Amino acid sequence: MADEVKIYDLTKMQDPYAEKRYISKEAKPDSKYGKLVFEFPMENNEIEAEGVGTDFVYRPQAYFRGASQIPGSEFNQSFQVMVKPYFLDRVPHRHSKDEYLIFLGASYPNIFEFDAHIEFTLGKDEEAETFIINKPTIVRIPAGVYHCPLNFKEINKPVFFLATLFTPMFGAIMDLPDGTTQEGFYNGPIPCKYNPNKKCDTCGKCLLEKWDEK
Numbered sequence: 513m514a515d516e517v518k519i520y521d522l523t524k525m526q527d528p529y530a531e532k533r534y535i536s537k538e539a540k541p542d543s544k545y546g547k548l549v550f551e552f553p554m555e556n557n558e559i560e561a562e563g564v565g566t567d568f569v570y571r572p573q574a575y576f577r578g579a580s581q582i583p584g585s586e587f588n589q590s591f592q593v594m595v596k597p598y599f600l601d602r603v604p605h606r607h608s609k610d611e612y613l614i615f616l617g618a619s620y621p622n623i624f625e626f627d628a629h630i631e632f633t634l635g636k637d638e639e640a641e642t643f644i645i646n647k648p649t650i651v652r653i654p655a656g657v658y659h660c661p662l663n664f665k666e667i668n669k670p671v672f673f674l675a676t677l678f679t680p681m682f683g684a685i686m687d688l689p690d691g692t693t694q695e696g697f698y699n700g701p702i703p704c705k706y707n708p709n710k711k712c713d714t715c716g717k718c719l720l721e722k723w724d725e726k
């Protein structure tokens with residue numbers, strides 16, 4: 513016989529430890545959970561676009577750069593407000609995990625205020641299909657599926673662009689002209705976790721850290 517299920521009113525429940533909890537006004541020494549809370553650094557795009565330099569995207573941008581920022585994370589997320597046309601990705605690539613691309617208006621608070629013309633291709637060669645994005649849209653790109661070019665052709669109102677990739681570090685698998693493939697990584701202009709005077713060279717050492725280890 514099944515146990516009787518008790519129904520609690522969650523709006524009235526209290527955390528019995530609420531009064532005793534540590535409130536993090538400053539970093540707690542030996543904090544158990546501190547590595548799970550990461551403040552976004554301001555980043556400034558370093559990638560140049562033909563004709564518009566580096567400022568096709570509003571400065572600063574926020575990015576969450578996966579396991580290099582929260583140990584063990586398998587999640588990369590960009591938060592970019594596109595303000596000028598820009599041909600972001602010219603050749604098809606694929607990833608080892610799913611990716612999502614999200615396009616919303618950046619005229620807050622109405623994210624449905626959208627006035628842009630973006631072209632995005634899913635598939636490769638004879639299978640490829642190009643989609644016109646001119647309304648708030650999300651695209652799922654399953655692991656292994658070729659995608660791009662991605663071209664922000666017309667930006668009449670700022671576009672909030674989020675690229676989400678479920679890997680520890682952002683990267684892509686490219687087909688090279690000689691028939692081989694190559695996986696490349698890009699972790700932005702952030703400094704190395706172990707040497708703040710050096711730019712991250714995507715060596716991958718910090719990806720092996722665990723959040724619950726000293």
Ligand SMILES: [Zn+2]
Nearest residue numbers: 607611659684
């Ligand atoms: Zn991609």
